[in-house]
Amino acid sequence: xxxxxxxxxxxxxxxxxxxxxxxxxxxxxxxxxxxxxxxxxxxxxxxxxxxxxxxxxxxxxxxxxxxxxxxxxxxxxxxxxxxxxxxxxxxxxxxxxxxxxxxxxxxxxxxxxxxxxxxxxxxxxxxxxxxxxxxxxxxxxxxxxxxxxxxxxxxxxxxxxxxxxxxxxxxxxxxxxxxxxxxxxxxxxxxxxxxxxxxxxxxxxxxxxxxxxxxxxxxx
Amino acid sequence: xxxxxxxxxxxxxxxxxxxxxxxxxxxxxxxxxxxxxxxxxxxxxxxxxxxxxxxxxxxxxxxxxxxxxxxxxxxxxxxxxxxxxxxxxxxxxxxxxxxxxxxxxxxxxxxxxxxxxxxxxxxxxxxxxxxxxxxxxxxxxxxxxxxxxxxxxxxxxxxxxxxxxxxxxxxxxxxxxxxxxxxxxxxxxxxxxxxxxxxxxxxxxxxxxxxxxxxxxxxx
DNA sequence: CCAGCCTATCTTGCATACAAGAACGTTGAC
DNA sequence: GTCAACGTTCTTGTATGCAAGATAGGCTGG
Numbered sequence: 130x131x132x133x134x135x136x137x138x139x140x141x142x143x144x145x146x147x148x149x150x151x152x153x154x155x156x157x158x159x160x161x162x163x164x165x166x167x168x169x170x171x172x173x174x175x176x177x178x179x180x181x182x183x184x185x186x187x188x189x190x191x192x193x194x195x196x197x198x199x200x201x202x203x204x205x206x207x208x209x210x211x212x213x214x215x216x217x218x219x220x221x222x223x224x225x226x227x228x229x230x231x232x233x234x235x236x237x238x239x240x241x242x243x244x245x246x247x248x249x250x251x252x253x254x255x256x257x258x259x260x261x262x263x264x265x266x267x268x269x270x271x272x273x274x275x276x277x278x279x280x281x282x283x284x285x286x287x288x289x290x291x292x293x294x295x296x297x298x299x300x301x302x303x304x305x306x307x308x309x310x311x312x313x314x315x316x317x318x319x320x321x322x323x324x325x326x327x328x329x330x331x332x333x334x335x336x337x338x339x340x341x342x343x344x345x346x347x348x349x
Numbered sequence: 350x351x352x353x354x355x356x357x358x359x360x361x362x363x364x365x366x367x368x369x370x371x372x373x374x375x376x377x378x379x380x381x382x383x384x385x386x387x388x389x390x391x392x393x394x395x396x397x398x399x400x401x402x403x404x405x406x407x408x409x410x411x412x413x414x415x416x417x418x419x420x421x422x423x424x425x426x427x428x429x430x431x432x433x434x435x436x437x438x439x440x441x442x443x444x445x446x447x448x449x450x451x452x453x454x455x456x457x458x459x460x461x462x463x464x465x466x467x468x469x470x471x472x473x474x475x476x477x478x479x480x481x482x483x484x485x486x487x488x489x490x491x492x493x494x495x496x497x498x499x500x501x502x503x504x505x506x507x508x509x510x511x512x513x514x515x516x517x518x519x520x521x522x523x524x525x526x527x528x529x530x531x532x533x534x535x536x537x538x539x540x541x542x543x544x545x546x547x548x549x550x551x552x553x554x555x556x557x558x559x560x561x562x563x564x565x566x567x568x569x
Numbered sequence: 570c571c572a573g574c575c576t577a578t579c580t581t582g583c584a585t586a587c588a589a590g591a592a593c594g595t596t597g598a599c
Numbered sequence: 600g601t602c603a604a605c606g607t608t609c610t611t612g613t614a615t616g617c618a619a620g621a622t623a624g625g626c627t628g629g
Contacts, residue, residue: 135412135612161581171614173393176582180357180400192353193581193620208494215439215495219432274428275435278498355582381611391584396612413590413611 136170141178143168148187148198149288155200159188185285203344207332209286210340214330216279217263218323220270221310225319227271236265236311243307247300255300256291262307266326292343293336303329356390357397363388364398368407368418369508375420379408405505423564427552429506430560434550436499437483438543440490441530445539447491456485456531463527467520475520476511482527486546512563513556523549 144164147153159179165172183190189199201209239262246255263283267276294300306329313322332340364384367373379399385392403410409419421429459482466475483503487496514520526549533542552560 137612172581173613173615177397177400180397181404184401184404192355195581205494208492211443211492212439212495212498215435219435219439223431272428272431274425275432278432357582382609392611393583393585415611 135174136168137174137177137181140164140168140170140174141181144178144182145185145187148182148200151200153198155198155202157198159196159198161195203341206286206289206340206344209282210289210330210332213279213282213286214327216275216282217266217330218327220266220275220279221314221322221326222319223271223275224266224269225314225317225322228269228314232265232269233311233315236262236314239265240304240307240311243304247304250300252294252300255303256294259303259307266310289340289343293339296335296339299336355394356388357394357401360384360388360390360394361398361401364402365405365407368402368420371420373418375418375422377418379416379418381415423561426506426509426560426564429502430550430552433499433502433506434547436495436502437486437550438547440486440495440499441534441542441546442539443491443495444486444489445534445537445542448489448534452485452489453531453535456482456534459485460524460527460531463524467524470520472514472520475523476514479523479527486530509560509563513559516555516559519556 144159153159161172161175161179165175168175179188179190179196182188183196187199188196190196239258243255243258243262246252246258260283264280267279267283270276270279294303306325309325310322310329313319313325364379373379381392381395381399385395388395399408399410399416402408403416407419408416410416459478463475463478463482466472466478480503484500487499487503490496490499514523526545529545530542530549533539533545
């Protein structure tokens, strides 16, 4: 089933990774021929990959000039996190009247796994379990389109979210916020759950400093 | 400045129109060679256009099989309108504390133009002015990323929104809702404005019937 | 010595050629 | 008569070739 993927898909994924991990700095020009050779394919799949990255906003395509990496700046990031917070808040509000008791129990299980990761001080494992929690909430919004949009933005913000976790005490705080969300859901209190979720995602306080710092290290 | 656009852009736009206006029914296969000939270009720009449409969700691309038109069904539409309502509600809530008095006056002007269109029973003009109102709200959310996301979804829902207007009395009701939103913004009451906006977009009551009816006519 | 223009070269955008996989029809066997 | 297997043909995916625009460097004129 992995053989179903075209070369353009593979190139697009590879390029995305290279942009995310900072191999290509902001403003760098991506050379078609060079990348084609690097990936061992012709220019065609590379061009198709460019198109997709351009739509995702990871690169800017200037006609007849080439494509340029477009790393998000501080303002872009704050805006994206704000939208993420609002979207996730909507998920919670909608889920409050749509989620089943069984699903709530499942959320508790995921949170228990998160908690175990916190206890083990395993940031990577916490990161994974945290993602499962958020994905579950998207799912329980009962709106597949909303779920897809959330997944898209979540994926886009992934590399920036990762760094936040290493802030001391952040994992424990994050856990508490998760539990507040689930508690509100159990009470069927959509407004309270939404507020808790918004606070969970929002870039505020110390998180702001960390986000800015992460940008600086990425640039160097 | 229109010469800057590549052929793939032109093909993508043309295809989008053809899909929106129902020339290609749901599930229809889009033939590369045929469309290339139709537009007088080679297969390459057609393929690039397909990529973009696939990401927008207008067509589904099945590897080695071709691309198929994917018209949204009733459930898809309800979900998309729900997300649109929530996104616009967020715009209003954020705008409540960010919009300037001058911008509020400008919104009143747009609404006055809307009102004139209602008086003239000019649905097309009302449609245009209505779009200006919504675009202005996206702008005043003070979040460029949110604005872009709203524009994207708004554009996607455009053909379905258009039909709703011809419902008797809908224009007048829509106007009243616009004014409720602006009034809440003047009071700086984000929550009230958000609720008003959500109600304005939400598919409920008679609008539901109309949306379903429009789907039936589009399918025939 | 600097500015502007012209040309050489490189890059993109598009067209076309080619290969591999999928659909379809035919033929043969049971 | 029906089903299956094979081969043909059509379509997609990829590579390559070609033309037009863009950049850079040198040359000429002021």
